[in-house]
Amino acid sequence: RSSGQPEQRVEKQGSVGVSLPSAWNGLLAMAANSDRENGPACVLFGGMSLLRTMSETGVDCHVAAESPGDLTKYSRSKKSFTCIPSLSSESGQVLDALNDIGNRFGEKPVLFYGNDQTMRFVSRHRNELSRCFRFLMPASDVLTICSEKDRFSEVAEKLSVRYPKSLVVQGELNRPALERMQPPFVIKPDLTRDLGNIAAIAEVRTQKALMASS
Numbered sequence: 324r325s326s327g328q329p330e331q332r333v334e335k336q337g338s339v340g341v342s343l344p345s346a347w348n349g350l351l352a353m354a355a356n357s358d359r360e361n362g363p364a365c366v367l368f369g370g371m372s373l374l375r376t377m378s379e380t381g382v383d384c385h386v387a388a389e390s391p392g393d394l395t396k397y398s399r400s401k402k403s404f405t406c407i408p409s410l411s412s413e414s415g416q417v418l419d420a421l422n423d424i425g426n427r428f429g430e431k432p433v434l435f436y437g438n439d440q441t442m443r444f445v446s447r448h449r450n451e452l453s454r455c456f457r458f459l460m461p462a463s464d465v466l467t468i469c470s471e472k473d474r475f476s477e478v479a480e481k482l483s484v485r486y487p488k489s490l491v492v493q494g495e496l497n498r499p500a501l502e503r504m505q506p507p508f509v510i511k512p513d514l515t516r517d518l519g520n521i522a523a524i525a526e527v528r529t530q531k532a533l534m535a536s537s
Contacts, residue, residue: 366424366456367395368445369437374400377435385432387424410444417444418451425455434458439470472511 366385367373371394377384378400385403386395389410396404407420425432434456436442445452446463460466468474473491478484488504 365433365435366421367401367435367437368421368441369435371395371398373435373437374398385424387421410440414444414448418448421452422455425452431455431457442466442470 365377365382366387367377368387370388374384374386374395378398383402384400385405386393386401387405387407388395389407391406393404393406395401396406405420405424407424408416410417421434425434434445434452436445436458442460443466445458446460446466449458449460449463452458468478472489476486476489476491479486487509490500490504
C-alpha cells in the first residue's frame with residue numbers, strides 16, 4: 324500500500340454500513356445504559372488491547388477468551404473471565420459457550436469483538452448471537468469488502484473514493500504497476516490467508532529498496 328496520498332475515512336450510509344466512530348459511540352451508549360445491577364455492561368470477545376480500551380470508559384467488562392492463560396485473565400480491568408473453545412473448534416461449541424455467558428444476565432449484554440477473526444465469526448452467526456447479545460454490525464457483504472484489502476481497493480476505485488493506492492502481490496511483483504505508485508510504501512501480509520509465521524508490517528521509503536527486497 325502506498326501512503327503517498329492521504330487516507331480519508333468514508334462514512335457509508337443506509338444499507339452500505341455505518342462509520343466506525345458512529346458504531347463505537349453507539350455501542351458505548353448501549354453499554355452505559357445497561358442494567359448495572361442485574362447484568363454486565365459488556366462482554367469482550369477479544370484480547371488485552373480491547374480490554375485496555377474499554378477499561379478507560381468505566382464500563383464493567385466481562386471477557387470471553389480462547390486461551391485459559393490469556394493475559395486478560397490476570398487483568399484488574401476485567402469483571403470476570405470465561406475461557407471458551409477455540410474458533411478453530413466446531414462453531415456450535417463456541418456459540419454455546421458465548422450464549423451461556425449471555426444467558427447469565429437478566430439483560431442482554433453488549434458484545435464487542437476485537438479482531439477480524441472474531442468479527443467474521445459474529446457476522447456468520449449474528450442471528451444466533453443476537454438472541455443473547457446486543458451488537459452493531461453492517462451487512463456481511465460490506466464486512467467482506469472492508470476486511471479484504473484487495474476487494475476494498477477495487478470498490479473504492481469504482482466509487483471514486485480517495486484511498487491509499489494499493490497493489491496486491493500474489494507471486495511475482497508487478498513492477499510496472501509499482502513504478503506508477505509514489506513512496507513511501509507500507510507492506511502488510513494478508514492474514515486471512517495462510518502465510519505461516521509472517522505477521523509483520525514493514526515500511527519502505529523508496530521504490531529502489533522495495534525492488535531490492537522483492
